[in-house]
Amino acid sequence: MPNHSDGELMRQLREGRRDALAELYDRHVRLVYSFAVRVAGSESLAREIVQLVFTRLWATKAEYDSSKGAYTSWLITMTRHISIDVLRRERRHQAMVPIDDINESYGSLNSDNPESVFIRSDQQSVIATASRRLSQPQRRVIELLYWKGYTLNEIAEMGGEPVGTVKSRLHQALKTLRRHLQGLREES
Amino acid sequence: MNNRETSTCEVLFEYLSGEGSDMQRKRVERHLATCSSCKEDAALWGEVWDRLADDVELIEPPADLKEYVLGPLMESTNDKQIKKTSTLRNRIYLRWAIGTAIVLAAFLSGWLFRDAQSGISGQETSVQTPANIETLFRLSAVRESGKFDDSTHAYGVACLVRSDNKEQFVVYVFGSPQTRGGEAYQVWLLKDGKRTSAGTFTVGASGIGIMTLPLTEGISDIDAVGVTLEPDSHSSSPRGPKMFGSSQPATSGDA
Ligand SMILES: [Zn+2]
Numbered sequence: 001m002p003n004h005s006d007g008e009l010m011r012q013l014r015e016g017r018r019d020a021l022a023e024l025y026d027r028h029v030r031l032v033y034s035f036a037v038r039v040a041g042s043e044s045l046a047r048e049i050v051q052l053v054f055t056r057l058w059a060t061k062a063e064y065d066s067s068k069g070a071y072t073s074w075l076i077t078m079t080r081h082i083s084i085d086v087l088r089r090e091r092r093h094q095a096m097v098p099i100d101d102i103n104e105s106y107g108s109l110n111s112d113n114p115e116s117v118f119i120r121s122d123q124q125s126v127i128a129t130a131s132r133r134l135s136q137p138q139r140r141v142i143e144l145l146y147w148k149g150y151t152l153n154e155i156a157e158m159g160g161e162p163v164g165t166v167k168s169r170l171h172q173a174l175k176t177l178r179r180h181l182q183g184l185r186e187e188s
Numbered sequence: 189m190n191n192r193e194t195s196t197c198e199v200l201f202e203y204l205s206g207e208g209s210d211m212q213r214k215r216v217e218r219h220l221a222t223c224s225s226c227k228e229d230a231a232l233w234g235e236v237w238d239r240l241a242d243d244v245e246l247i248e249p250p251a252d253l254k255e256y257v258l259g260p261l262m263e264s265t266n267d268k269q270i271k272k273t274s275t276l277r278n279r280i281y282l283r284w285a286i287g288t289a290i291v292l293a294a295f296l297s298g299w300l301f302r303d304a305q306s307g308i309s310g311q312e313t314s315v316q317t318p319a320n321i322e323t324l325f326r327l328s329a330v331r332e333s334g335k336f337d338d339s340t341h342a343y344g345v346a347c348l349v350r351s352d353n354k355e356q357f358v359v360y361v362f363g364s365p366q367t368r369g370g371e372a373y374q375v376w377l378l379k380d381g382k383r384t385s386a387g388t389f390t391v392g393a394s395g396i397g398i399m400t401l402p403l404t405e406g407i408s409d410i411d412a413v414g415v416t417l418e419p420d421s422h423s424s425s426p427r428g429p430k431m432f433g434s435s436q437p438a439t440s441g442d443a
Binding site for chain 2: 018030033043080127142
């Protein structure tokens with residue numbers, strides 16, 4: 001089992017092999033959970049998201065096509081969609097979180113959970129380094145759009161500015177990130 | 189840097205972030221084939237967007253999470269609920285511990301109830317009773333609705349997630365059209381010819397929708413589950429097209 005590729009495990013999963021599900025869980029739960037915590041900002045929601053992700057893998061035998069990219073990218077894309085759906089559901093049932101709270105909650109889980117073990121991967125330090133080159137407003141667009149699942153129009157409304165302004169800020173942010181991602185990749 | 193003069197260039201980022209109506213999306217796709225500036229921006233997006241996920245600090249999940257997530261899935265196999273699609277189709281009985289009237293009441297007060305509970309569970313992380321998940325229904329897309337012309341892989345699933353202090357009825361759909369404006373998907377439970385609403389949900393650009401209905405107790409069997417697309421989330425009976433229906437035991441082949 002440890003030698004099987006993720007794609008092979010997904011095939012076994014579709015045949016109803018529970019051991020394949022357990023192996024996929026062991027391999028990827030840390031990534032799925034960490035991503036869910038990053039999006040949802042709470043352990044209880046992150047638990048729900050992880051459960052929804054693996055339930056989806058199992059109950060629907062979701063189809064992964066290895067020719068279309070890495071398994072972890074596929075899994076993260078699915079995790080992001082599910083996380084954001086959960087987050088939007090929460091938002092519909094709660095008063096809108098003021099935008100300042102979003103910035104404060106970013107990364108705050110750290111101090112709440114002194115026992116948590118944080119591991120920085122190489123990729124993380126690369127994107128984190130690149131992100132430091134962004135202005136605060138650029139970081140905020142990325143945060144709200146990618147991590148919190150707000151639409152461009154919602155972001156424009158929150159900031160009380162035209163959506164065109166948000167888009168050109170996003171455009172600049174992406175260009176800056178690409179430049180630094182390329183640069184950092186060449187250095188390493 | 190911007191020579192975006194046409195309106196199609198202006199909605200590229202909406203397209204890339206998954207927004208926009210199907211018609212707008214198709215227009216952008218056609219436009220992308222011919223506009224070099226948009227092509228460049230789409231390539232830029234592609235290079236950076238997926239890398240954003242790298243900005244996650246890896247955290248060790250709580251020790252009990254594995255049992256919490258996998259325990260019920262492993263168990264449900266023993267219940268022969270999930271083993272085979274054919275078995276499933278013949279075994280679509282949903283055991284509720286409550287009548288449908290209470291289901292509706294639970295729905296109306298559901299979110300309040302749920303929030304109160306998640307507050308509690310957030311603090312008591314030490315003991316989490318593993319949930320039990322049953323896949324109750326596979327939901328097939330109703331292609332006759334004409335809403336799935338762009339989606340070859342639309343489907344859904346309805347599960348009952350049970351732990352000792354809460355029960356949730358969870359409906360997922362995949363590959364389903366995004367809701368616009370006030371539109372909502374609505375889940376209907378059928379029992380003895382009577383239809384009860386179980387709640388509504390929306391679908392984003394991902395085509396994924398999730399409805400979670402917390403229950404206090406459960407009692408009666410459900411004969412079928414249907415999902416309609418309603419103009420708003422206030423329907424007391426279906427007004428919009430039926431989008432998904434549970435597979436009927438008698439017609440296990442493709443209807
Ligand atoms: Zn263009």
